[in-house]
Amino acid sequence: AHLWQGVLREFADRLGVTDASTVVTLGEGGTPLLPAPALSRRTGTDVWVKFEGMNPTGSFKDRGMTVALSRAVEHGAQAVICASTGNTSASAAAYAAHAGITAAVLVPEGKIAMGKLSQAVAHNGRLIQIRGNFDDCLEIARELADHYPVHLVNSVNPDRIEGQKTAAYEVVDVLGDAPDFHFIPVGNAGNYTAYSRGYREEVARGVSSRVPRMFGFQAEGSAPLVRGEVVTHPETVASAIRIGNPASWELALEARDATDGWFGAIDDERILAAQKLLAGEVGIFVEPASAISVAGLLDRCEAGVVPAGARVVLTVTGHGLKDPQWALRNADGSDVAPTVVDATTSEVASALDLAPRT
Ligand code: F0G
Missing domain, CATH: 3.40.50.1100 (Rossmann fold)
Incomplete structure (x- = not known):
C-alpha cells in the first residue's frame, strides 16, 4: 500500500x-x-x-503552508506571521507547532469562526485579535515582516x-x-x-x-x-x-x-x-x-x-x-429544534414515523 x-x-x-x-x-x-x-x-x-x-487542519491552506513553513525553517526563521480570516491562522499555527517555531497570527476581533479560533489556540499560536478587518490585519502583518524578524506566510508569499x-x-x-x-x-x-x-x-x-x-x-x-x-x-x-x-x-x-x-x-x-x-x-x-x-x-x-x-x-x-x-439555523433565521423524546423504543419509533413490521 x-x-x-x-x-x-x-x-x-x-x-x-x-x-x-x-x-x-x-x-x-x-x-x-x-x-x-x-x-x-x-x-x-x-x-x-x-x-x-x-x-x-480542515482547509486547503495546508497545501501552501507545508511549502511556506519548510522554506521558512530552511532559511532559519524562528517565527512566522500571518493575517487571517481563520483558516490560514489554524494552518500556520499547526505547521509552526510541528516545526517547533512560533506562529504569530493576526485576526479580526470577533469575526472568525470558533473552530478556527480554537485551532490557533490549541496549536500554541500567538493569537492577536485586531480591532479592524482582515485587510487591516494583512497590512500590519506585512509591515511587521518588513521590519521585524518574522517570516510572512500569507499567500502574498509565493511559496x-x-x-x-x-x-x-x-x-x-x-x-x-x-x-x-x-x-x-x-x-x-x-x-x-x-x-x-x-x-x-x-x-x-x-x-x-x-x-x-x-x-x-x-x-x-x-x-x-x-x-x-x-x-x-x-x-x-x-x-x-x-x-x-x-x-x-x-x-x-x-x-x-x-x-x-x-x-x-x-x-x-x-x-x-x-x-x-x-x-x-x-x-x-x-x-x-x-x-x-x-x-x-x-x-x-x-x-x-x-x-x-x-x-x-x-x-x-x-x-x-x-x-x-x-x-x-433554518432558512428563516430561527434555530433548528432537535426532537426530544422519553427513552422508550415506542416513543422513538413514533417520532421517526416508523410503523411496526407486519
Ligand atoms: N475558502 C476558505 C475556507 C478560506 O479560508 C479562504 C481564505 C478562501 C476560500 C479564499 O481563498 O484567499 O486564496 O482567495 N482564507 C484566508 C484565511 C483569507 O485567512 O484563512 P483565497
Missing part, C-alpha cells in the same frame, strides 16, 4: 524538492475528488467536488501559491484531463491564482489537453473583484472570504484572462442554501465560504453559461465543522 507523504514529497520533482530539502509536513493533500450525482442531475452537467476540508497549485495536479491525475469548468471561492484570490497556474503547467507538461474556464465567486457584500473597486466595509456570513482588498488582485485578473474565466457575486442566502444542499444531498459538509462554489455552479447553469454534459470541478475549501452554527 502507498502511504500518502504530503505534497512536497508526492510532487517533489515539480516543487524542486530534493533529499537535502527541509520538509515540514502534516500529510496534507491527496484529498478526495468526489462525484456529486445530486448536483449533476440538477444541472445536467458532470459535477465533481474537490473536498479540501479533508486536509489535516503558498506553489503548494496550493498541487490541487490542480491531483484533479488532472484523477480525471485523466482537466475539466471544462472549475468553480472556486475567492477571497484574496491566491487559490484561484494557484489552480490556474497548476492547470496551465499540466498543459505545458502534456498531461492535459486544456485549461478549464476558472469561475471564481465572492460574497455579494465582499465582492471587490466583481465591482472593480476596494470594498471598505466587507460583510458576509462567509467569514473566510470577508475581504475587501484582495492581496492577489493583479494575479487574479491575469489568471482570469488566461483561462477565459469569470468572477461573480453570490448573496448570503444562496450561500447558505448551497451549503445545505451539498451537505444534505451529496454528503459533504463545508463551511459557508466553500459552499459558494456550489451556489456559483447553480447560478451559472441558470444563466445558461455551462453547456449540458460539461465536466465541472468545484473546490470546496474548508470543513463544515470549523463553523458549524449555520447548519443549526
